[in-house]
Amino acid sequence: MAKKACSIDGTMVGIFDHINLKDGIICFDCVKKLGFEKPLKNKKLLNDMTVDLVNAVLDGDLLLDDYIAEHDRMLTQATVQKLKDESAEKHQQESLNAPHCPKCGSKSLQVVGNHRKAFSVGKAIVGGALTGGIGTLAGFAGKKGKKVDVICMNCGKKFKM
Numbered sequence: 001m002a003k004k005a006c007s008i009d010g011t012m013v014g015i016f017d018h019i020n021l022k023d024g025i026i027c028f029d030c031v032k033k034l035g036f037e038k039p040l041k042n043k044k045l046l047n048d049m050t051v052d053l054v055n056a057v058l059d060g061d062l063l064l065d066d067y068i069a070e071h072d073r074m075l076t077q078a079t080v081q082k083l084k085d086e087s088a089e090k091h092q093q094e095s096l097n098a099p100h101c102p103k104c105g106s107k108s109l110q111v112v113g114n115h116r117k118a119f120s121v122g123k124a125i126v127g128g129a130l131t132g133g134i135g136t137l138a139g140f141a142g143k144k145g146k147k148v149d150v151i152c153m154n155c156g157k158k159f160k161m
Contacts, residue, residue: 006030007051008058019043024051035064045071099150099161106154113149 003012007024018025019039026046031039034057039046048071056062100107147160 008054019046021046021054022048022050026054030054030058033058101152101155101157102159103157104152104155106152108153109150110153111148112151112158 003014004018004025005011006013006018006027006029007021008026008030011027011029013025013027018027019031028039031042031046034054036042036046045068049067053062053067057064057067098107099109101109149158150161151158
């Protein structure tokens with residue numbers, strides 16, 4: 001592999017002896033001149049810097065701490081915006097899946113009744129055989145049905161869900 005020149009001081013560096021900047025590369029010696037003792041620990045910060053920005057810090061025209069604070073603030077704003085966008089997308093998806101009136105599309109609905117399954121002859125026979133005559137009442141023991149009667153509070157349409 002060919003060596004590359006550091007964009008700051010021109011030192012020739014190998015593939016593992018530098019960090020990429022937005023518009024160039026910086027050798028580990030220049031990273032240390034910036035004040036970073038462990039170059040790889042600050043790689044993300046350095047990857048977001050430009051050659052002009054590094055030179056401004058090295059020349060004393062810009063304080064590194066000011067840049068770091070601004071960088072962290074920008075990352076925080078980007079993170080907050082990403083979370084807001086994800087939350088809005090999730091809310092929109094939930095809204096699309098919410099129950100709604102087939103006539104007017106309103107989500108303002110009221111449940112007015114559950115459907116129960118009818119009398120079960122099989123349950124009545126088994127209940128009667130096990131417990132006598134009173135067991136025939138087991139035929140009325142049914143599961144709640146899956147459908148419910150609903151009324152739209154907006155247009156008044158009655159329907160099953």
